[in-house]
Amino acid sequence: MVSTSSDISSIKAFAESNGASPIPSNYHSFADINDVADADGLAASIPVIDFSFLTSDDPQIHTKTVDELGKACAEWGFFMLINHGISESLMEELMKKSREFHDLPMEEKKEFCDNGDPFSPIRHGYREVAFEYCEKITVIARKLMQGISKSLGLESSSIIDSSGFDSGLHFMLVNLYPPCPQPNLALGLPSHSDVGFLAFLIQNEIGGLQVKHEGKWVNVNPIPNCLVVNIGDQLEVVSNGSYASVLHRAILNNKDTRISVVVLNGPAQDKEIGPAPKLLEKEKSLFKSIKYRDYFQVQQKSRFSEGRPLDQIRNSALQ
Ligand SMILES: O=C(O)CCC(=O)C(=O)O
C-alpha cells in the first residue's frame, strides 16, 4: 500500500487491528490491478547470472558471463544473481532486524525521522548489519557495472568513472507489506521503475514481486539466497536505451506479512548523466543529460504517476 511516512502507522495498525473489514477506499488501486500476471510460464526463463563466473580468472568463463549479463539486461532488464558471496546468515540477520524495526512502537520509529541522521538512533545492531550488507552490495554492484560496461562495448571502468559511482548516492529501502484483507483491490507498490543504476532486492519467503516482460506481468519467485537485480533509469540513459529500466510492482496477499529490502546504487549527485559518448558515435541520443540530483527530484515527484519519469528527459522523435 503506497503511503507517506505519516500514514504508514495507519496501514500497519489497520492490518493488525481490523484486518477482516474492507480496506479504506483511499488504498484502492485502480490503475493496473486488473492487469494480472498471466505468464507464469515465463517465470522459469528469468535469467540467472553466476557472480563467481563473472569474477572468474578464466577469461573464457568471464567473457561468456559478460555476454550473458548483457543479454539479461537487454532482454529482461532484470536477473537473479547467484554465488554472490554474501553469507546466508548476514542476509537472514538483515531480514530479522528489518522486521524488528517495523515492529518497533511508532514513537520509537519517529526518532528515526526526527533525527537528521537516519542511522544514528538505530538500536539492536541494525546499523551495523545494514552497513555491512550495503558495503558488500556496493562491491558486487561495482563488478556488475564493470561487466555491464564491457557488454556495451565500453571500457570496463567507463560508467563507474564518468558517473562518480564511488561517491554515488546509494541507499536502502525496507518495505513491509502486512496481510491485506482484499488483495484484489490494492497493490503493495504500483508499477514503477527504480532510480539509479542497479537495484538489489531480497525478501522473506513470501512472494509478491512482479516484473513486466514483453507486455506481461511475470511473478518473480526468487531462488533461495539469490539477489534479485534490476536495472534502474540511469542505466537506461547511459546505455542509450539498450538496457531498459524494468517496470515492476509488488502485489499483496491476505495471509502473510512480506518484507523486502532494496539497495539502490547510483551516480554521484552532482554528475551530469547522459548516454555514453562512445555509443553516440553510432546512435542518436535518446536522452538529455541531466544532473543526477535533478533527475532524482523528477523521479520522486512522478514515481507512481501515469507517465514514466524517464519520459521527462527523453529526446523527442523529431529531434
Ligand atoms: O517489495 C518488492 O518486491 C518491490 C520493492 C520495490 O520495487 C522498491 O522498493 O522499489
Ligand SMILES: [Fe+2]
Ligand atoms: Fe522498485
